Amino acid sequence: QSALTQPASVSGSPGQSITISCTGTSSDVGTYDYVSWYQQHPGKPPKLIIYDVSSRPSGVSNRFSGSKSGNTASLTISGLQAEDEADYYCSSYTISSTRVFGGGTKLTVL
Amino acid sequence: EVQLVESGGGLVKPGGSLRLSCAASGFTFTTYSISWVRQAPGKGLEWVSSISSTSTYIHYADSLKGRFTISRDNAKNSLSLQMNSLRAEDTAVYYCARDRYGDYAFDWWGQGALVTVSS
Numbered sequence: 001q002s003a004l005t006q007p008a009s010v011s012g013s014p015g016q017s018i019t020i021s022c023t024g025t026s027s028d029v030g031t032y033d034y035v036s037w038y039q040q041h042p043g044k045p046p047k048l049i050i051y052d053v054s055s056r057p058s059g060v061s062n063r064f065s066g067s068k069s070g071n072t073a074s075l076t077i078s079g080l081q082a083e084d085e086a087d088y089y090c091s092s093y094t095i096s097s098t099r100v101f102g103g104g105t106k107l108t109v110l
Numbered sequence: 111e112v113q114l115v116e117s118g119g120g121l122v123k124p125g126g127s128l129r130l131s132c133a134a135s136g137f138t139f140t141t142y143s144i145s146w147v148r149q150a151p152g153k154g155l156e157w158v159s160s161i162s163s164t165s166t167y168i169h170y171a172d173s174l175k176g177r178f179t180i181s182r183d184n185a186k187n188s189l190s191l192q193m194n195s196l197r198a199e200d201t202a203v204y205y206c207a208r209d210r211y212g213d214y215a216f217d218w219w220g221q222g223a224l225v226t227v228s229s
Binding site for chain 1: 145147154155156157160167169170171172173205210213214215216217219220221222
């Protein structure tokens with residue numbers, strides 16, 4: 001059950017787009033389309049922003065989008081806003097019927 | 111509105127035990143799988159355990175090595191996590207999280223309960 005691999009940090013200026021990668025293996029990301037993404041602001045619980053690779057829950061901005069290729073999933077945030085500054089985590093279902101998270105990525109809006 | 115409220119956190123000595131609870135409301139508890147996810151101070155999220163709607167399917171993170179036990183009481187809309195042989199590395203905020211229906215994403219989260227393991 002190794003954690004999924006995410007970059008420790010990414011940054012971008014307001015209005016720009018950024019992409020966060022999430023690399024797993026054929027035991028998780030590569031086999032299932034059950035990849036989800038979470039946004040977490042300091043001192044708050046995580047919030048679901050993408051599920052099933054690319055679907056958005058009701059109420060989540062369409063500036064957030066997800067995709068997957070092979071063993072790597074990606075989260076793209078377009079039109080960066082100051083409020084997007086947060087930690088982002090990916091998660092996947094695994095062949096062992098367990099779940100695994102990525103290590104998290106800190107997004108800084110410059 | 112969906113609500114998940116954790117309780118039972120606190121300070122416990124290494125080797126001790128603690129039982130966390132999660133009270134659910136605002137949805138049909140009996141139709142959802144529920145999970146525990148923890149976050150050590152300043153660290154990332156770590157999945158702990160999940161239990162299906164009727165307790166038929168239960169899964170744990172390998173790292174727990176049988177020390178934790180998840181259970182639910184559908185009559186009381188509640189979830190529990192019994193934690194034994196606690197270690198310093200179990201210190202974390204423990205979140206109760208609902209699985210999205212028919213899916214494996216965590217769509218609602220509680221505010222978390224802090225467990226501190228220290229002598």
